[in-house]
Amino acid sequence: xxxxxQLINGIHVGSIYALIALGYTMxxxxxxxINFAHGDIMMLGAYVGFFAIGLWGLPFPLALLVSMVxxxxxxVVIERIAYKPLRNAPRISALITAIGMSLLLExxxxxxxGPDPRKMPPVISKEAINLGGxxxxxxxxxxxxxxxxxxxxxELFIKKTRTGKAMRAVSQDKAASxxxxxxVNRIISVTFAIGSALGALGGVLYAVAYPQIEPYMGMMPxxxxxxxxxxxGIGSIPGAMIGGFIMGIVESLTKGYISSQWSDAVVFGIxxxxxxxxxxxxxxxxxxxxV
Amino acid sequence: MTEKRKRIVINLGLVLxxxxxxxxxxxxxxxxxxxxxxxxxxxxxxxxATSLNLATGFLGQLALGHAGFMAVGAYTAAIVTKTVGMTGxxxxxxxxxxxxxxxxxxxxxxxxxxxxxxxxxxxxxTLGFGEIIRVLLFNLxxxxxxxxxxxxxxxxxxxxxxxxxxLVVFVLYAITNxxxxxxxxxxxEDEIAAEAVGIPTVKYKLLGFVMAAFFAGIxxxxxxxxxxxxxxxxxxxxxxxxxxxxxxxxxxxxxxxxVVAAIALTILPEALRxxxxxxxxxxxxxxxxxxxxxxxxFFGQREFSIQALMKRLKKPVVEGGxx
Numbered sequence: 373x374x375x376x377x378q379l380i381n382g383i384h385v386g387s388i389y390a391l392i393a394l395g396y397t398m399x400x401x402x403x404x405x406i407n408f409a410h411g412d413i414m415m416l417g418a419y420v421g422f423f424a425i426g427l428w429g430l431p432f433p434l435a436l437l438v439s440m441v442x443x444x445x446x447x448v449v450i451e452r453i454a455y456k457p458l459r460n461a462p463r464i465s466a467l468i469t470a471i472g473m474s475l476l477l478e479x480x481x482x483x484x485x486g487p488d489p490r491k492m493p494p495v496i497s498k499e500a501i502n503l504g505g506x507x508x509x510x511x512x513x514x515x516x517x518x519x520x521x522x523x524x525x526x527e528l529f530i531k532k533t534r535t536g537k538a539m540r541a542v543s544q545d546k547a548a549s550x551x552x553x554x555x556v557n558r559i560i561s562v563t564f565a566i567g568s569a570l571g572a573l574g575g576v577l578y579a580v581a582y583p584q585i586e587p588y589m590g591m592m593p594x595x596x597x598x599x600x601x602x603x604x605g606i607g608s609i610p611g612a613m614i615g616g617f618i619m620g621i622v623e624s625l626t627k628g629y630i631s632s633q634w635s636d637a638v639v640f641g642i643x644x645x646x647x648x649x650x651x652x653x654x655x656x657x658x659x660x661x662x663v
Numbered sequence: 664m665t666e667k668r669k670r671i672v673i674n675l676g677l678v679l680x681x682x683x684x685x686x687x688x689x690x691x692x693x694x695x696x697x698x699x700x701x702x703x704x705x706x707x708x709x710x711x712a713t714s715l716n717l718a719t720g721f722l723g724q725l726a727l728g729h730a731g732f733m734a735v736g737a738y739t740a741a742i743v744t745k746t747v748g749m750t751g752x753x754x755x756x757x758x759x760x761x762x763x764x765x766x767x768x769x770x771x772x773x774x775x776x777x778x779x780x781x782x783x784x785x786x787x788x789t790l791g792f793g794e795i796i797r798v799l800l801f802n803l804x805x806x807x808x809x810x811x812x813x814x815x816x817x818x819x820x821x822x823x824x825x826x827x828x829x830l831v832v833f834v835l836y837a838i839t840n841x842x843x844x845x846x847x848x849x850x851x852e853d854e855i856a857a858e859a860v861g862i863p864t865v866k867y868k869l870l871g872f873v874m875a876a877f878f879a880g881i882x883x884x885x886x887x888x889x890x891x892x893x894x895x896x897x898x899x900x901x902x903x904x905x906x907x908x909x910x911x912x913x914x915x916x917x918x919x920x921x922v923v924a925a926i927a928l929t930i931l932p933e934a935l936r937x938x939x940x941x942x943x944x945x946x947x948x949x950x951x952x953x954x955x956x957x958x959x960x961f962f963g964q965r966e967f968s969i970q971a972l973m974k975r976l977k978k979p980v981v982e983g984g985x986x
Binding site: 404406454457458461462463464465466467468469471472473475476478479480482483591595598599602631633634636637640641643644647648651 | 719725776779780782783784786787788790791792794795798799801802900904907908911915941943944946947948950951954955958
């Protein structure tokens with residue numbers, strides 16, 4: 373019974389990691405950039421959600437929407453200002469810029485909101501349904517439904533719509549897509565917008581689950597979501613989802629059966645093992661190197 | 664040969680005069696303890712940045728776990744000092760050496776599997792190892808766990824730190840200008856081509872990586888004996904990033920760039936302290952602006968040399984001349 377309980381907790385956190393990991397993987401798939409600022413976009417999303425619920429008194433669904441729209445916009449602006457000028461620069465310059473952007477967002481939050489953590493109001497009841505000895509809270513159900521729902525929407529968007537198809541084309545070959553008349557800049561903006569909106573959703577859900585919001589809250593879940601994306605094969609959308617769930621479950625089981633202190637080490641240990649055995653991740657494709 | 668010897672004499676003279684000036688200023692109390700602390704922090708950062716530059720700038724392998732090696736060196740050196748009793752400076756040098764070796768061994772353990780990967784993946788895996796080292800520090804008894812390691816004798820003063828730093832930079836300079844150094848740089852330029860002309864790339868990649876880890880360990884050991892307290896939180900991902908930022912801003916593949924950037928980026932946050940909240944904001948904005956407008960860093964791949972500067976000054980640049 374306890375095992376199933378841990379598993380459910382793991383799926384709860386895992387779905388949040390999966391949402392954030394999608395942002396990493398989509399951006400990486402298209403511009404080959406590890407967007408270190410993604411965790412901080414998630415943090416700002418949590419703040420916006422907090423203000424929308426706590427100060428403006430918006431209902432939860434509307435607050436989610438506001439937060440997602442805000443972060444989508446933010447993601448596009450960040451890309452235009454910081455990443456676009458570096459699109460043809462060496463990879464490491466772009467990486468440093470992303471790290472700089474991450475620091476910048478953290479410090480903006482620090483100046484605007486102060487270092488003290490804020491407490492997210494309990495918008496979703498933590499009351500639990502008892503299913504044969506296993507407790508499933510409403511929060512877990514809502515989180516899971518929202519996360520899985522948005523993942524299905526994303527999958528449909530990418531498979532069915534014109535823009536989604538263009539996104540897949542750009543991630544395969546940027547130059548060829550340009551030749552086929554795809555506006556690459558627009559597609560990159562759309563990618564950042566969707567990724568950041570999903571990050572915001574993850575941020576608000578994370579803040580509701582662990583009701584603390586502070587400027588540095590994005591760092592650890594950001595890193596873990598990133599590991600999840602790599603685990604599943606960075607650039608692969610189903611990979612990011614699977615990676616996210618694996619991370620959540622492993623973390624929760626380690627916390628339950630070994631020790632909560634060691635969970636980070638186990639998580640990164642798995643990452644290293646996977647990379648050593650299959651460097652491209654679970655669902656990644658192997659690329660041959662050309663001279 | 665005389666040219667080379669001349670260069671060594673000039674540089675040694677330069678280093679000596681800097682040392683004498685600083686030493687006199689400290690004795691005259693113009694430089695108080697606070698400034699001395701910043702200076703030592705600068706020197707330690709110089710060691711960390713130049714060593715990372717060997718792996719990232721010269722070898723071309725993105726490493727995001729440098730703080731982990733620093734931590735291994737720091738804790739090893741501190742534990743050695745606490746268990747083996749020797750006198751002052753001898754003790755420190757002995758501990759530093761063991762700290763460096765421990766970090767170097769860790770470099771071998773991580774390097775052998777990790778260097779099979781390249782680019783971003785290597786960065787990610789070193790990040791993972793760095794985090795695991797941090798978790799170990801938090802949970803082992805010998806490291807004092809989350810409370811940290813206290814009561815390390817304060818053995819590292821300005822004199823020792825200065826000369827250890829000079830020695831490290833000199834050794835790194837010698838490495839990068841040797842046959843091995845050129846092999847390392849050829850891997851950065853094109854690994855496959857290097858392999859094709861018969862350079863054992865695996866061996867040289869490991870050599871560069873382990874050297875970088877070794878010197879990071881020495882930097883960590885100095886840090887431990889200056890701070891006297893070690894907190895595992897110090898060696899987090901942000902510390903690795905901080906060192907990487909120094910390397911990139913100074914110029915990847917330029918040791919003098921790393922030295923200048925390490926000093927500038929250690930002093931800058933201190934100098935901006937009165938703006939407290941806004942200093943980090945400015946710092947991060949600066950980083951982004953710098954990357955957009957001068958992505959090669961201040962020095963690119965060039966080294967600063969007094970002689971070249973003299974030559975330039977003596978012979979006024981003709982219009983439309985070089986560059």
